[in-house]
Amino acid sequence: MKSMxxxxxxxxxxxVGGCSTKSEDAHESAKAATVxxxxxxxxxxxELGALDVALAKKGAVIFEQxxxxxxxxxxxxxxxxxxxxxxxxxxxxxMNMILNPAEMLEKDPTxxxxxxxxxxxxxxxxxxHDQARALLEYFRQVDGAxx
Amino acid sequence: MKWSQLLTIVVxxxxxxxxxxxxxxxxxxxxxAGDDAAKAVYVQPGKHDEFYLFTSGGFSGHVGVYxxxxxxxxxxxxxxxxxxxxxxxxxxxxKPMLQTSYGFIPWDDAHHPxxxxxxxxxxxxxxxxxxxxxxxxxxxxxxxxRTAEIIEIPNSGGNHSSPFCTENTEYVVAGTRFSVPPxxxxxxxxxxxxxxxxxxxxxxxxxxxxxMELAFQIQAPPFDWDLxxxxxxxxxxxSFFSCYNSEQATTLLEVNASQKDKDFILAVxxxxxxxxxxxxxxxxxxxxxxxxxxxxxxxxxxxxxxNEVTVLDPKDCPGMMYLMPCPKSPHGVDxxxxxxxxxxxGKLATVIxxxxxxxxxxxxxxxxxxxxxxxxxxxxxxxxxxxxxxxPGLGPLHTEFDxxxxxxxxxxxxxxxxxxxxxxxxxVDRVPTYYSIGHLCIPGGDSKQPWGKxxxxxxxxxxxxxxxxxxxxxxxxxxxxxxxxxxxxxxxFPTVGEPHYAQAxxxxxxxxxVVRTFKxxxxxxxxxxxxxxxTRVERKGNQVHIYMTMIRSHFMPDNIEGIKVGDEVYFHVxxxxxxxxxxxxxxxxxxxxxxxxxxxxxxxxxxxxPTRAGVYPFYCTDFxxxxxxxxxxxxxxxxxxxxxxxxxxxxxx
Numbered sequence: 001m002k003s004m005x006x007x008x009x010x011x012x013x014x015x016v017g018g019c020s021t022k023s024e025d026a027h028e029s030a031k032a033a034t035v036x037x038x039x040x041x042x043x044x045x046x047e048l049g050a051l052d053v054a055l056a057k058k059g060a061v062i063f064e065q066x067x068x069x070x071x072x073x074x075x076x077x078x079x080x081x082x083x084x085x086x087x088x089x090x091x092x093x094x095m096n097m098i099l100n101p102a103e104m105l106e107k108d109p110t111x112x113x114x115x116x117x118x119x120x121x122x123x124x125x126x127x128x129h130d131q132a133r134a135l136l137e138y139f140r141q142v143d144g145a146x147x
Numbered sequence: 148m149k150w151s152q153l154l155t156i157v158v159x160x161x162x163x164x165x166x167x168x169x170x171x172x173x174x175x176x177x178x179x180a181g182d183d184a185a186k187a188v189y190v191q192p193g194k195h196d197e198f199y200l201f202t203s204g205g206f207s208g209h210v211g212v213y214x215x216x217x218x219x220x221x222x223x224x225x226x227x228x229x230x231x232x233x234x235x236x237x238x239x240x241x242k243p244m245l246q247t248s249y250g251f252i253p254w255d256d257a258h259h260p261x262x263x264x265x266x267x268x269x270x271x272x273x274x275x276x277x278x279x280x281x282x283x284x285x286x287x288x289x290x291x292x293r294t295a296e297i298i299e300i301p302n303s304g305g306n307h308s309s310p311f312c313t314e315n316t317e318y319v320v321a322g323t324r325f326s327v328p329p330x331x332x333x334x335x336x337x338x339x340x341x342x343x344x345x346x347x348x349x350x351x352x353x354x355x356x357x358x359m360e361l362a363f364q365i366q367a368p369p370f371d372w373d374l375x376x377x378x379x380x381x382x383x384x385x386s387f388f389s390c391y392n393s394e395q396a397t398t399l400l401e402v403n404a405s406q407k408d409k410d411f412i413l414a415v416x417x418x419x420x421x422x423x424x425x426x427x428x429x430x431x432x433x434x435x436x437x438x439x440x441x442x443x444x445x446x447x448x449x450x451x452x453x454n455e456v457t458v459l460d461p462k463d464c465p466g467m468m469y470l471m472p473c474p475k476s477p478h479g480v481d482x483x484x485x486x487x488x489x490x491x492x493g494k495l496a497t498v499i500x501x502x503x504x505x506x507x508x509x510x511x512x513x514x515x516x517x518x519x520x521x522x523x524x525x526x527x528x529x530x531x532x533x534x535x536x537x538x539p540g541l542g543p544l545h546t547e548f549d550x551x552x553x554x555x556x557x558x559x560x561x562x563x564x565x566x567x568x569x570x571x572x573x574x575v576d577r578v579p580t581y582y583s584i585g586h587l588c589i590p591g592g593d594s595k596q597p598w599g600k601x602x603x604x605x606x607x608x609x610x611x612x613x614x615x616x617x618x619x620x621x622x623x624x625x626x627x628x629x630x631x632x633x634x635x636x637x638x639x640f641p642t643v644g645e646p647h648y649a650q651a652x653x654x655x656x657x658x659x660x661v662v663r664t665f666k667x668x669x670x671x672x673x674x675x676x677x678x679x680x681x682t683r684v685e686r687k688g689n690q691v692h693i694y695m696t697m698i699r700s701h702f703m704p705d706n707i708e709g710i711k712v713g714d715e716v717y718f719h720v721x722x723x724x725x726x727x728x729x730x731x732x733x734x735x736x737x738x739x740x741x742x743x744x745x746x747x748x749x750x751x752x753x754x755x756x757p758t759r760a761g762v763y764p765f766y767c768t769d770f771x772x773x774x775x776x777x778x779x780x781x782x783x784x785x786x787x788x789x790x791x792x793x794x795x796x797x798x799x800x
Contacts, residue, residue, distance in 0.1 A: 069679050069723050070698060119774055125724075125725045
């Protein structure tokens, strides 16, 4: 019986030990994400030029099809209102959030905060890289970008 | 008391109770592999099984999908029976799947799952399964794990020797167990020998799409065509059918169909039959039968009615088929991986007869016949037999193979699996099953390439193996290791419905092809809406069509008014999600059919006929997000005389 107590005690120690290692890992990655404002995902850098009106128009159509069930521009819906998003976030962050929402919600501190506020997780809507770029252009246009 | 002490006591108590429990079930000690068994079947949380196992649901009409070695149940695929949980057979889109020439049939008895093959090996594309009661064959698409097609088999009654496929899935077969008068003739039962036929159907499978069509039927004598398998390698152009009731009894078959010492295994040269059909040797016969196909882009099934079938008479088609005498009321007919040996499961026989394909060919060339039945030559038993397994046990039914030179036969009466050696026919091992095994399954065990790691016993009786649940007990299967010389029992696991037969294949064959979502862009459903802006409600006479969307976590529209008593309301609901594992459910108060589970990108329709005025809530049934409880709405139903106009929207304004 006594040896069993020891066994349990050791097992508990091991489990607790395992947990602390894991939380350190999580902390590490959180720290890494904080340094970067581009978020987590395939987009490292976006070159912005003068507003591409044709591209923004494409983006508006995609917004209607893939985003509007959860986002409005001027008011909260399932997710946050998107007016002003290009002023709040880096373009890379916006595209990563569209293209890689699951990992963003796990690792990016801003995205995690948003989930805590809105509770419904942002979902991947089968958006291609080009479509995400068009959406970004549409958001820029909404926010009054000219160049 | 310290918590660690408490924990210790709990652990100790658990161990004691497990020990006591296993002492109670001591009867299985001889076969059970002991402590190693737990390790052999344990799949760590989050890890995947090595094999998929597809069990027929028997009289549930469904197919069960399990993992091996864990025996964990992943999914129940509705095939021949309606499934209120998903709406299969209840939604407007899936109702046509169960249409037949007898009308809408909500249930059947599904027996033999059969994986499609390329070069005699499972290729992981489709799973076929037969309906025994109202004769049909279904094809399940193994990318979606859904029933994609069901074809009805005419001139048939009891589609049991089905749907075993040929080496490259050129055909799946459908031999009738209960012979019937073709064309639905109204004749005295006593005219059996004259009017009844045992139709064998060959259903062609289109190689890329998998679409099935009834190529031809062969009019065989009115015996009970029980089971089948097609050849492979040298025997690839042949299909084999076992039969009982060569006595041609119509009453008390238990006695009257067990009179003769030998019945038959029928060898059909399907390649030759195909040629005869092409040459026009067959008769075109009137026959009404349905083909029901589910279109993945419109998310809708459609039924086609066929009116004719080509029937070949063996009398007009020399060299197309031969009978081989087989003791006694044989059940299974199974071909070894080389395609040379044909094993008969002589259900009431004291031996297992094994035929040689090459000897059979020589016998045909030498005219080594002992007679002829209905234009079919009967080969002399000695001229085609390769050997007999002596004293294998009682009630041999089915045989599968491990690819290492051994065969495994299920013994129903003596409730055991018997392992014997091909070529020497000696029994090398036997292991009890609990209880009364029917079919057995080795992954790929009826193909050219068995993965000879396990054999699964598919049992008919469960008795004392599990906690009792009243008069009706769980159905069950058992997993045995066959890697060593001795078979070792590893695991009992309960199954949904009767696990009549099962097939298994490596998970990697299927996993890579699995569909995760339906692309919204490719949704061609006529009532699909792809953006909330397009949602609407339209009245057409007394029909009201609601074009609705769902996404985490709301419906659009979710407030609807202007429905009247007497209206037929159609909820056409599109799931806008494009993420894996985010189905939404739809249920509305008073619906007399079912709920719908709608996969990402899919559109499904529920018909709803409210019978009294009131306000009816509807809601999402499949927990989808933290705000799932909020995923709800209202439909107002007014009296038939009311003038409330159609209006709809969401509560945001």
